[in-house]
Amino acid sequence: MQRPLLSQREAAAACGVSRSTIRRRREAGELPGCVQDEERGWLIPVDALLAAGFRLNAPAPPEDAAVPAAPTGAAAPAEAGGDAAGLRAELERERERQVLLAQVAEARHEAALAAAEVRHLRDQLDARDGHIEDLRAELERKALLIQVTEARHETALAAAEVGRLRVHLAARDEHVEDLRSALRALSSTQNGRASGPWSARRWATA
Incomplete structure (x- = not known):
C-alpha cells in the first residue's frame, strides 16, 4: 500500500510544527x-517524516503557523474534514505498523539469541559427552x-x-636320606653280629 504524500502545510499540521520547519x-x-x-507544491512522504523523528498528530504550535486559505465553496469544510480524518486514520495505521x-524485530532478535544459546548448550553437551567417554576409558584402563x-x-x-x-x-628329602643311612648302618651292624663267635659256637655244637 502506497503511503500518503503530504503537502508542507499538511505535514506541518500533522507533526505539530511550522511550515518553515x-x-x-x-x-x-x-x-x-x-x-x-x-497544484499542491512540495509533497512529503509520511515515512520520511517518521524517519526524521517527527511525531504525527502532535498539536500544532501557535507561533509561525500559516493561516490556511479560506474555502471557496460550501463543500470545502466537509472535504477538508474528510481529508483530515482520513489522514489521521492513515497516520494511526502507520503508527501501529511501526509498533x-x-x-517483530525484537521477537526475531530474541529468537536469534535463543538459537545461539541452544547451539552453545549443544556444544557444551557434546563436550561433556566426550569428557565422559574419556573418563570411562580411563576408568577401564585403571x-x-x-x-x-x-x-x-x-x-x-x-x-x-x-x-x-x-x-x-x-x-624332608634330606631327613629321609638320613633315615636311610641310619637304617643301612643298623643293618650292617646286625649282619656283623650274626657272623661273629656266637655263630661259630652254634656250628660246633651241631
Whole structure:
C-alpha cells in the first residue's frame, strides 16, 4: 500500500510544527522522497517524516503557523474534514505498523539469541559427552591396571609359597636320606653280629 504524500502545510499540521520547519528540513535533505506537484507544491512522504523523528498528530504550535486559505465553496469544510480524518486514520495505521515492526524485530532478535544459546548448550553437551567417554576409558584402563597388579601380587605370593614348599621338601628329602643311612648302618651292624663267635659256637655244637 502506497503511503500518503503530504503537502508542507499538511505535514506541518500533522507533526505539530511550522511550515518553515518542514521547509528547512526538506531543503537540508532530511526528508528524502519529496516530489513537487504543480497544484499542491512540495509533497512529503509520511515515512520520511517518521524517519526524521517527527511525531504525527502532535498539536500544532501557535507561533509561525500559516493561516490556511479560506474555502471557496460550501463543500470545502466537509472535504477538508474528510481529508483530515482520513489522514489521521492513515497516520494511526502507520503508527501501529511501526509498533508491529518493532515488535517483530525484537521477537526475531530474541529468537536469534535463543538459537545461539541452544547451539552453545549443544556444544557444551557434546563436550561433556566426550569428557565422559574419556573418563570411562580411563576408568577401564585403571581397572585393568588394578587387575594386573593384583594378579602379579598373587603370582608373587604363589611363587613364595612354592619356594617355601620346595625348602620343606628338600629338608624332608634330606631327613629321609638320613633315615636311610641310619637304617643301612643298623643293618650292617646286625649282619656283623650274626657272623661273629656266637655263630661259630652254634656250628660246633651241631
